[in-house]
Amino acid sequence: MTRLLALVAVTLALPSAAAAGAPPLAEVVKKVDAAKASVETLSGEFTQKNRVKLFKKELTSKGRLAFRKPRQIRWEYTSPDPSVLTLDGNRATLKTPGAAPQVFDLDKDATMRAIFDQLLTWLGPGSLAAARDDYELGTAGTAAAPILTLTPKLASAIGKAFQRIELRLDGKSWLMKSILLVEKNGDEKEIDFTKLERNVKLPPDAFK
Numbered sequence: 001m002t003r004l005l006a007l008v009a010v011t012l013a014l015p016s017a018a019a020a021g022a023p024p025l026a027e028v029v030k031k032v033d034a035a036k037a038s039v040e041t042l043s044g045e046f047t048q049k050n051r052v053k054l055f056k057k058e059l060t061s062k063g064r065l066a067f068r069k070p071r072q073i074r075w076e077y078t079s080p081d082p083s084v085l086t087l088d089g090n091r092a093t094l095k096t097p098g099a100a101p102q103v104f105d106l107d108k109d110a111t112m113r114a115i116f117d118q119l120l121t122w123l124g125p126g127s128l129a130a131a132r133d134d135y136e137l138g139t140a141g142t143a144a145a146p147i148l149t150l151t152p153k154l155a156s157a158i159g160k161a162f163q164r165i166e167l168r169l170d171g172k173s174w175l176m177k178s179i180l181l182v183e184k185n186g187d188e189k190e191i192d193f194t195k196l197e198r199n200v201k202l203p204p205d206a207f208k
Contacts, residue, residue, distance in 0.1 A: 022139040023146050028169075029128050032148075035174035042067040044196035048077075053186040065193075071120060072207040087116055088207045114157065134158060144171040160184075173198075 043066045050059045061081070066074040073087040083096045090106040090113070106113035131137065134156040141147035148167040152159035166180040175196045181189040 022141055023143050025137060025139050028139055028146050028148060031174050032128055032169070038198070039067070040069050040199050041202050042196065042198055043200055043202060045194050047192045047194070049188075049190045049192075051188040051190070053188075066202055066206050068202060068207065073116075073120075074206050086207050092116060111157075140166075141168070142171070145169070145177075146171055 043064070045064050046062070048061045048063070050061070051057070052059070061077050062079050063075070063077040065076070066072075071087060071089050074084065075086075076082075076084045081096075083094065085094050086092065092104040092106060092112060094102040094104075104112045106116060131150075134153055135158075136151040136153065138149040138151075139146060140149055146169045148169065150165040150167070152162055152165070158165075161183060162181055163184050164180075164182040168177045168179070169175070170177050173196075175198070176193050178193060179189075179191040181191075183189070
């Protein structure tokens with residue numbers, strides 16, 4: 001579930017009050033919305049660094065992601081502990097080696113549906129402005145390297161796990177460069193994205 005919450009947070013870092021020198025929120029949201037509206041498919045790789053505050057320890061995982069509009073997602077950890085989470089319509093499946101697949105029917109599981117619906121707010125159609133229901137929003141960085149900062153509201157599901165989220169963007173393509181997730185206990189997850197490509201042909205079985 002921690003990995004799933006991290007994935008959801010990855011999708012929804014979007015803010016409201018701009019720091020000095022940061023691009024205005026309305027401008028950033030407008031450009032991000034325009035960029036994702038043009039995305040039919042998305043693929044890439046990621047490196048996730050988990051920093052455990054108590055033990056002053058950093059763990060690194062690597063993986064791949066894929067998205068096809070409107071409701072297909074693949075988030076795959078390739079090392080050191082392989083697992084695959086896929087969404088195909090209203091059916092989500094989590095696969096780990098040596099265990100039976102866990103299947104979630106989003107028509108019957110309101111919690112899982114809410115998580116994936118938030119995830120699709122980032123990747124799919126619709127405006128990021130809707131995230132204000134769950135987050136206090138703000139901008140940082142520069143025009144060339146904008147950052148969307150997100151403070152979850154206490155009543156939200158994400159607010160129970162995270163105290164702050166930062167989404168770092170490419171000011172030209174408006175694709176994600178990295179995500180910083182700060183948990184309630186001070187632990188951090190940082191996810192760096194590489195080889196992101198829009199509107200490429202994906203394997204037929206990518207979401208199976």
